[in-house]
Amino acid sequence: MAEADQPAVQRHRRRARIFGWTWRETQGFLFVLPWLFGFAIFIAGPFFFSFFVSLTQWRFIGDLKWLGLENYVRLLSADDQRFVQAVYNTTYYVVFHVPGVLIISFIIAGLLNRKVRGIAIYRTCFYLPSITTGVATAVLWYWVLQPNGLLNNFINIFLAPFGARGPNWLGSTTWAMPGLIIMSFWTVGTTMIIFLAGFQGIPQHLYEAAEIDGAGWWGKVRNVTIPLMTPQIFLTSVIGVIGSFQVFTAALIITEGGPADATLFVLLHLYQIGFTAFNMGYASAIAWVLFLIILFFTIVQFISAKRWVYYEGVRA
Amino acid sequence: MQRLARISFQTSGGSTTQRTLFAYVRMALGQTFGYSALLLVAVISLLPLAWMISTSLKAFGREFLFPPQWIPNPVVFGNYITAFETSNLARYFGNTLMIAVLATLGTVLSSSLVAFGFARLEFFGKRVLFVILLSTLMLPGIVTLVPTFVLFKTLGWIDTPLPLIVPWWFGGGAFGGAFFVFLIRQFMLQLPRELDEAALVDGASYFRIYWRIMLPLSKPALAASAIFSFIHHWNDFLNPLIFLNSEEWRTLALYLRFFLYTEAGGGAGLTRWNLMMAASVVMLLPVLVIFFSAQRYFIRGVALTGIAGR
Numbered sequence A: 001m002a003e004a005d006q007p008a009v010q011r012h013r014r015r016a017r018i019f020g021w022t023w024r025e026t027q028g029f030l031f032v033l034p035w036l037f038g039f040a041i042f043i044a045g046p047f048f049f050s051f052f053v054s055l056t057q058w059r060f061i062g063d064l065k066w067l068g069l070e071n072y073v074r075l076l077s078a079d080d081q082r083f084v085q086a087v088y089n090t091t092y093y094v095v096f097h098v099p100g101v102l103i104i105s106f107i108i109a110g111l112l113n114r115k116v117r118g119i120a121i122y123r124t125c126f127y128l129p130s131i132t133t134g135v136a137t138a139v140l141w142y143w144v145l146q147p148n149g150l151l152n153n154f155i156n157i158f159l160a161p162f163g164a165r166g167p168n169w170l171g172s173t174t175w176a177m178p179g180l181i182i183m184s185f186w187t188v189g190t191t192m193i194i195f196l197a198g199f200q201g202i203p204q205h206l207y208e209a210a211e212i213d214g215a216g217w218w219g220k221v222r223n224v225t226i227p228l229m230t231p232q233i234f235l236t237s238v239i240g241v242i243g244s245f246q247v248f249t250a251a252l253i254i255t256e257g258g259p260a261d262a263t264l265f266v267l268l269h270l271y272q273i274g275f276t277a278f279n280m281g282y283a284s285a286i287a288w289v290l291f292l293i294i295l296f297f298t299i300v301q302f303i304s305a306k307r308w309v310y311y312e313g314v315r316a
Numbered sequence B: 001m002q003r004l005a006r007i008s009f010q011t012s013g014g015s016t017t018q019r020t021l022f023a024y025v026r027m028a029l030g031q032t033f034g035y036s037a038l039l040l041v042a043v044i045s046l047l048p049l050a051w052m053i054s055t056s057l058k059a060f061g062r063e064f065l066f067p068p069q070w071i072p073n074p075v076v077f078g079n080y081i082t083a084f085e086t087s088n089l090a091r092y093f094g095n096t097l098m099i100a101v102l103a104t105l106g107t108v109l110s111s112s113l114v115a116f117g118f119a120r121l122e123f124f125g126k127r128v129l130f131v132i133l134l135s136t137l138m139l140p141g142i143v144t145l146v147p148t149f150v151l152f153k154t155l156g157w158i159d160t161p162l163p164l165i166v167p168w169w170f171g172g173g174a175f176g177g178a179f180f181v182f183l184i185r186q187f188m189l190q191l192p193r194e195l196d197e198a199a200l201v202d203g204a205s206y207f208r209i210y211w212r213i214m215l216p217l218s219k220p221a222l223a224a225s226a227i228f229s230f231i232h233h234w235n236d237f238l239n240p241l242i243f244l245n246s247e248e249w250r251t252l253a254l255y256l257r258f259f260l261y262t263e264a265g266g267g268a269g270l271t272r273w274n275l276m277m278a279a280s281v282v283m284l285l286p287v288l289v290i291f292f293s294a295q296r297y298f299i300r301g302v303a304l305t306g307i308a309g310r
Helices: A003-014 A023-054 A069-075 A080-111 A117-132 A137-144 A150-161 A175-188 A189-200 A204-214 A217-244 A251-253 A266-276 A280-308 B001-010 B015-057 B078-083 B088-121 B128-139 B141-152 B162-169 B178-190 B195-203 B208-219 B218-234 B238-243 B252-261 B275-295 B295-308
Strands: none
Touching: A023 A204, A023 A280, A023 B088, A023 B128, A023 B208, A069 A280, A069 B195, A080 A117, A080 A175, A080 A189, A080 A217, A080 A266, A080 A280, A117 A189, A117 B015, A117 B238, A117 B275, A117 B295, A137 A150, A137 A251, A137 A280, A137 B015, A137 B162, A137 B252, A137 B275, A175 A251, A175 B015, A189 A217, A189 A280, A204 A217, A217 B208, A251 A266, A251 B252, A266 A280, A266 B141, A266 B195, A280 B141, A280 B238, B001 B295, B015 B275, B078 B088, B078 B275, B088 B128, B088 B162, B088 B178, B088 B208, B088 B252, B088 B275, B128 B178, B141 B162, B141 B238, B178 B218, B195 B208, B208 B218, B218 B275, B218 B295, B238 B252, B252 B275, B275 B295
């Protein structure tokens, strides 16, 4: 505690204590109280209630029937073919979306990190799609991914010499998922800006030292940039995995899970079961399985981080 | 020429001229490649948006012409009028605006209050509580979806905008709200402590310090939070989809989806793409205006939390 507020502290000490706390401590607690309330009502409470509901059969109207682990057994024994399909689809999406976003934003941020003229304009252009995410973007890409839409107009320029044409993205079980993944790459702006800020924090003298050691362009990227960027890479990949396992909007609007469940994501499956069939118990079980899957990947990332994430100043 | 001189100075010794020329050519090639790549990415970023605006001005039936027509002929501004006339677009716009503004107001006020508590005051369990706060950011929102629906249904809040607004008045208590507390706290930590310590000596209460000193000084962080929050609520789809069913409180995001399959959309295969795109432009416009007028807060907010995440 600084010397400056010594008198203030003394004055506070004279005041009454509440539950053994000083007035200062009580005030600190009061400031965060709104959050504690919100946390209890909207996060912690629902979190545990959700687990309880997942052990029952409950259609919201009518009685609650205790099932024990039956919902989970049904999910994990692959009795529910659509759930298995949904987990497969979601994993497919995550596996391509997360690394893709990381690599693309890394390259773009790297290009921007040179002494480029008009950097602000480029940054704006690249970030713009990210603020337009949501339904408008989904509708736009529904349009772009039509058989004679913008993407195929572009692709056909290159395919025409071979007599081929771009695929019917949304109508094909093979191409629907790649279509959605390509669409997701359009909104890499946030990651790109986090990376750009990271690049700008790398001290120039490290590059100079690497140059003296005879490192070329790739050597500098490999031995200076990437190691120093690992905290940002780690952060964005953790957030990316959590977010993309819950991908929903694009699939609901563009494909409605089709064709033939090729883009049925877990959250979409949950939505259909919970909010159109009102099977609350089963929907909660789906939520918990997805939660555990996400938790598993998050923990794996945190454990592996000890091996590859470099924090400057923390480790010599 | 200046650059050339500098390079030749750096690579002194040996066959200077040769290496200088080589370095210069290499640099020029690198620059050209860099700029072309940037330009290409910029075009890819903007093309779909340009396409959206272009399509919104096309006559019905001329949306899929090949080769693509970038400047519509004829230009049909009437699409926008039709989009407003054939639906309650103005009402949906108002609904969305009201929800986004009220939720944002709550977010900024309550998050800054909580952030101040975490940034400046000491109390029992502060560290643990802050870790809990941060870990809610890692918690997938999907787990609480069903119970919150049950909660709001019990309260009779379904089909009202309350579920989309009230949780945001609890300082990060809403799902994902912890982000704003974190952002503002990070900013407050950077402010000099001498200011509030001096105020404390002068006898100011902590609330007064928060309201009169910290809040005005945290304007950049508050602005960033307000912008993020507004855009989040403006674009939000999942929550309105679950909590709002009636036409009365329909938001723009919901409307766009209904439009795609019903109403003036004409059903599958017959979608009125020009009207659809006009409605999309209407939805995007406020977000674009805010983005362009407050860009620096935006970028700063991303950078602040991004770096602080280490």
